[in-house]
Amino acid sequence: MSIESIVWALNDAPIPRDRRDASSLTVVLLGLANHADPFGRNAFPSLGTLTRYTRLSERSVRYAIRALEDLGLIRPADPDIVAAYVKRADRRPNGYDLAIERREPVHNSSGGQTLPPADQHGGQAAHERGASGDATGGKHCPRTVLNPSKNRPSRERAPEARSRPECGQCDARPGDPISARVVWLDADRVRSTPCPICSPAVTR
Incomplete structure (x- = not known):
């Protein structure tokens, strides 16, 4: 061989x-x-x-x-x-x-795609795209880019959850919303009930 x-x-x-x-x-x-x-x-x-x-x-x-x-x-x-x-x-x-002295001319035989130009993103043009062609009167729309401030829900706590202090009787931690403040009914922390002091409206 x-x-x-x-x-x-x-x-x-x-x-x-x-x-x-x-x-x-x-x-x-x-x-x-x-x-x-x-x-x-x-x-x-x-x-x-x-x-x-x-x-x-x-x-x-x-x-x-x-x-x-x-x-x-x-x-x-x-x-x-x-x-x-x-x-x-x-x-x-x-x-x-x-006849190993005979060789094929060197050329790009991979058949793969070449890299996109530097002004393109993800292999697609960065300019505006249309939902349909200009011939059909389609409207152009910008590329969809994730914007955390608009596309994802905010992780900030509600004002009342930040402003109401912990009562000290439940397992509340700083910044927890009122719905997460509970009192455990057993030692194994399997059963719980909403804290009657932090959220009295829920326990009524």
């Missing part, structure tokens, strides 16, 4: 992207690269091995190998090297050398 050959097959092999079989060619080439040396030479996996790697039929693997040869991405390897590894002539697979 050669990392150099695998990296070439994954990133730099000039397989035309507009071919319908581009993905099949890529996985077969990757299977060959898995058996090549660092220079892309002497890859001779069997058809059964390539079929197992690629999950393709044997016929599809044969077609992909022919297409890779036609594209000049692989070429026959030295048969003597294959013979040195596989003694029986009737069991020798075809060997291939990868």
Whole structure:
């Protein structure tokens, strides 16, 4: 296995992207690269091995190998090297050398979106948007921006809750509203009742 050959097959092999079989060619080439040396030479996996790697039929693997040869991405390897590894002539697979000297031109192939300009927020234009287009007479509306003073309820206590002091008979803490001032009816603090001194109107 050669990392150099695998990296070439994954990133730099000039397989035309507009071919319908581009993905099949890529996985077969990757299977060959898995058996090549660092220079892309002497890859001779069997058809059964390539079929197992690629999950393709044997016929599809044969077609992909022919297409890779036609594209000049692989070429026959030295048969003597294959013979040195596989003694029986009737069991020798075809060997291939990868043309790792051929590389695809560098370009942005990620297919992702580029970053928005600095004057845009969240990938959208910062100018006003319309509920419908100008052709339909839609009204423009500004972008929705959270404003804590308008969109969220205030956490300030009611004036009467701040102004009424604690009675000392309940569990009231400074700043607690009157509704939170209770007297516990048991030691486990399970049952409670509103404080009759702080909120007499509630206990009537």
